[in-house]
Amino acid sequence: MQINQNKLKQRLILLSFIASIVLTSLKFFAYYITSSNAILSDALESIINVIASGFAFYSIYLSSQPKDRNHPYGHGKVEFFSAGFEGALIIIASLFISIEAVKRLMDPTPIQNLAQGSGFILFTILVNTAIGYKLLSEGKRVNSLALVADGRHLMSDSISSVMLILSVGLIMLTGYAWIDSVSSLFFGVFLAFNGFQLVSKSVAGLMDASDENLLEKVVQTLRDHKKPEWIDVHNLRAQQYGSDLHIDCHLTLPYYWELQKVHETIHNFENILKDSHSGETEIFVHADPCLYQCCYFCRIDNCPVRQHAFIQDIEWTAASLVKNEKLYNEARIHIQE
Structure with a gap:
């Protein structure tokens, strides 16, 4: 499954x-026959597409490599770097485009053959939209930031090209050539915004910022498969690098259990989490012994050391499970209520 995912990601990014x-x-040819500044801006931004896609292809190849001595957590983080690199290139391109647009406003040049040039741009819109949508959907499915970033880049390229077509249409209707440079300036601002979003997400990933959607998915898996012997889960952390998922947590089990039974229970606990993820999953579970306060929310039948009757379950939420403390504090609050 993991090998097939990596091959799919590499084929998509190569496409x-x-x-x-x-x-x-095609875009540079369209600029050649029109001398349109807006078309030139679109073509220059597409150079970023080429560089970014090439780097994304390498990052996906590298992220698929198995962990080694120098990279014990694998190479998946390179996808965050790839997205940040792509975002930075987009911001640089937006600055260049904006500066060029201002120059053209101050010193306008004649525009020609707009209809023919627009035909080429319309074709690029259709292709970029199709490939960008595929990259976005597959990237979200396999949780690949490099695919998502490249897909979002292509979709933003399509949106900007639509804006370009509209501006060309306005020029043909009104005859106002300055619309070309103004639309190019707006295009530059739009690109800068998209680039900033990619860089922000990249930095968050490199800094191991919490992914709330990922954390909620892990917690939901635990809720759906909760066993009576899983008395408590806390200090839960989940991070995903490329397709590789890393989870660690503390699992509270009956203190009187033998080591073999503890081992088997943890093994089953890990398998349930692994089965919920299509990529490689690495899990570290620290076993904690139960305390008498846990009796209030423990569902183990015929417990030989029970000191309190079961009162009620404590709802497992992302907010409570990430805390580095047992849930008996939550139980105390519920009991008092």
Whole structure:
């Protein structure tokens, strides 16, 4: 499953790379026959697509490599770096485009053959939208930030090209050539915003910021498969690097159990989490002995050391399970209520 996912990611990003080269060539040809600043801006931004797709392809290849002595947690974090690199390139391109747009506003040049140039741009919109949508959907499915970033880049490229077509249409209707540079300036601002979003997400990933959606998915899996002997889970942490998922937590079990039974229970606990994720999953579980306060929410039948009757379950939520403390504090609050 993991090998197939990596091959799929590599094929998709390779498709994006090849398409970027072809479409960039078409856009520069469209600029050649029109001398449109807006079309030039779109073509220059497409160069970023080529560079970014090439780097994304390498990052996906590297993230698929198994962990080694120098990288004990694997190579998946390179996808965060790839997304940040792509975002930075987009911001640089937006600055260049904005500066060029201001220059053209101050010193306008004639525009020609807009209808023919728009035909080429319309074709690139269709191709970019199709490939970008595929990258976005597959990237979200396999949780690949590199695929998502490249897909989002292509979709933003399509949106900007639509804006370009609209501006060309306005120029043809009104004859106002300055619309070309103004639309290019707006395009630059739009690109800067998208680039900033990618860089922010990249930095968050490199800094191991919590992924609330991922954490909620892990907690939901635990809720759906909760066993009576899983008395308590706390200090839960989950991080995903590429397709690799890393989870560690503390699991409270009956203090009188033998080591073999503890081992088997933890093994089953890990397998349930692994089965919920299609990629490679690495789990570290620290076994904690139960305390008498746990009796209030412990569902083990015929417990030989029970000191209090069961009162009620404590709802497992992401907010409570990430705390580095047993849930008997939560139980005390519920009992008092």
